[in-house]
Ligand SMILES: O=C(O)CCC(=O)C(=O)O
């Protein structure tokens with residue numbers, strides 16, 4: 001296969017993707033190649049777009065007579081897609097722009113500057129790329145900066161880049177706003193299912209955490225067989241994604257068909273994570289999604305993974321367990337631990353807690 005270089009495997013597998021990409025040429029290490037899907041048009045640009053109407057967050061949490069209609073829209077989007085785009089979310093467009101700018105400026109820094117924030121092998125936080133214990137896991141064409149961003153007092157600033165100065169300041173603000181959005185969304189989710197408004201937020205707990213992940217996808221010489229992020233669902237309760245303002249790449253699986261997520265200016269993309277699928281007893285889906293690469297443009301996104309208090313027990317709400325709908329998930333604590341264990345092995349984490 002053209003561009004397939006087995007001999008490069010050991011030498012290159014731990015390099016940042018950005019360095020491989022900057023090396024030029026179309027030879028990429030074997031560990032990035034999805035052989036089962038390689039071939040022209042695998043990640044076809046002609047795929048349909050996800051055609052789900054954006055949700056108005058302000059309306060969801062208002063006392064307007066149109067609120068119920070918006071709650072119904074939310075329930076239907078989460079049931080069929082597991083995700084939606086949100087407008088009127090309260091995140092200033094300027095904050096969104098600054099976050100993208102900060103991320104782009106960070107990845108544009110010289111490697112030695114970025115390496116000051118490298119993720120240690122036994123840690124989740126810091127700058128780095130995929131590392132898998134298992135040799136046969138295919139690697140993602142992305143470099144990342146992963147930081148616990150909320151609550152503020154739990155930040156580990158040694159991983160927070162000093163350059164560009166914009167990053168620390170803007171991420172701090174962005175995380176506080178993200179927590180507000182999360183709370184509104186969890187409450188609306190519960191209400192839309194006829195539950196007590198705070199029931200999901202109570203499960204989430206007061207000691208929940210938000211992890212920010214800047215995903216940088218360099219230009220890729222083989223978009224036909226290399227993925228920016230392989231298909232997965234998120235281990236969070238809710239993920240709030242700030243997409244690149246120009247470059248598409250995110251795709252969602254629904255009924256065995258991939259759909260492209262369109263770029264809607266000033267909207268945020270929100271998806272349920274596995275823990276909301278559990279709380280809703282499977283009524284809401286934690287969608288399988290992936291990111292494709294492209295050879296023309298790099299792409300940057302920022303995902304905010306809203307993660308319940310690891311001490312809290314997460315489980316299907318009692319009211320959602322009925323004669324017609326049996327309990328489909330076990331109660332879990334610290335689900336991300338379970339998630340990473342199965343993800344490493346290439347298995348579906350959520351299956352391990354299904355009854
Ligand atoms: O880059 C994106 O648009 C989504 C990223 C994503 O799915 C993730 O970080 O889990």
Ligand SMILES: [Fe+2]
Nearest residue numbers: 232233234289
């Ligand atoms: Fe994701």
